Amino acid sequence: MRRMRQWGPGLLLLSPSLILLAVFVYGLIAWTAKVSLSDEHNARGSKGFVGLQNYVDLFTKDINDRFLHSLKNLLIFTVVFLVGTMLLGLLWAFLLERGVKGEGFFRTVYLFPMAVSFVASGVVWRWLMNPADGGLNAVFDGFGLGFLQNTWWTNPDWGMAAMALPAVWQLSGYVMALFLAGFRGIPQELREAAAMDGASTYRLYRNVIFPQLTPVALSALIIVGHMSMKMFDLIMSVSGAQWLTEVPAVYVWQALLTSDYSKAAAISIILLLLVAVVIVPYLIYTNRAEKNR
């Protein structure tokens, strides 16, 4: 009873949010899962439960292997996106860590794309990645780098690698911020101890500093990786919804336009599972790490 009086008000403050999230996150996910197990393939509604049929169909009976194609696109996009942001983010953070005059200015510029929406930056990237003579192709030509000219995202095999470039541009600054915070979180004593031992700058970074950044690198990989799986705005803005650049998140939208609710739901659930596989262990891990501090 005493506990009740002590914590009742806390529960009062918290419960509306808990109820809303229970309904709008978990309830609606369950609802989507239920739709994905039914045969609601048009606006006339569902005739009933079909088990995992929609999932099996996506992998085996989709016309032109459309779903597998969207997964392949997503894979290429994700690899380029991850490698690009991690390398640039680490390099920029390293440059600032080594001490650059006007660091605040560099940091502000590197991070500014984060304040812009993919829809807005997509406008300029569509222009830059003009498959004909304009945009970046014109720059390459001007600098005698004509061999770099290419058809960008319209390339049927590797177009998705080009599509990842705007995403790299947009999020490298974020990864830089994570790494920079990592560098700055390393205790000064550790650096001093290494210096006392006569470690060279190279060895200091190789053996002392970079190993300390592993948790930061893991966070960055997971945050950027899960963003990649959800990528929607950028692709809609640069190419629009079309076969060449379709990823699962866009496919859901396309399936809904044709009122194929069950298919859209099945793709959504697969997407959710993909994200959950990386996010859930991460949440549990950070939770533990926090408790052990």
Place this chain on the structure above:
Amino acid sequence: MTTVASAPPTGLEKRSTPPPSKRRGIVGPIIKYALAIFFLIVVLMPAYVLVVTSFKAGNEIGVTGQWNLPSQWTVSSWGKAWDALQPAFLRTFQLAIPVALISSLVGAANGFVLSRWRFPGADVVFTLILFGMFIPYQAVMIPLREIVTSINIQPGIPTLILVHCIYGIPICTLIFRNYYATTVPEDLIEASRMDGAGLLRTFGWIILPISIPGFVVTIIWQFTSAWNDYLFAIFLSNTRNGPITIALNALAGAQSPDYAASMAGALITSLPTLVVYILLGRWFIGGLMAGSVKS
């Protein structure tokens, strides 16, 4: 700076001078600055294109001289873009401001309770809350569309306010929980309790007044997310009642887009969030860092 409160540390502050390299060479610094400036140019290049193209007249957009400054500076493309975007621009303020305020207040209440109240299973509940900010929203969109049509809420901005407030709960709760856990001393709460104040009164009279830095972070974060959102907007609104991202996509996504007007439109769309970022960058980064869960 004459701001109402000092920004919470973002973790990016310089704490130590890097170890001086043994060889005080000239080559190292040259490479360092060359790289830093090269990437500065790369990052700013799209911004250059946006600005330059937006001041060209529609007929100056050809293949040759694309990268040049306008031969004749004109704001006609800005006028055209503004005419197309103006209603949605104002609607987006009606969306983003309430979302920022409501989400922040809810987040403050939740964060306060979760930072002080170690009830059994608190970690599991917190993890379940956090998971909500990582889900691909497609996984809730199909039933969400049915719900908002069935509860008779006005389509467009009112619907989007509701949705952004709900799905903004996790991130705002996280930011405030970390804020309270690290900046509000336990003694303060204990003293308030000694004076006989209950949890609600402690929250309202003691905690809220010292929460301004947390509020600035969540308000900026939610304002930016609502302003830049396209996913909820495309599923739950249209060009007549939706926010600016929808309007911009309609302007720029046409079959043969007017690039000058599109780019002026992209700049108009980005202006509010860019102004916030430039003026209140430290708080913006605070929200950004909180998004990676760790406090």
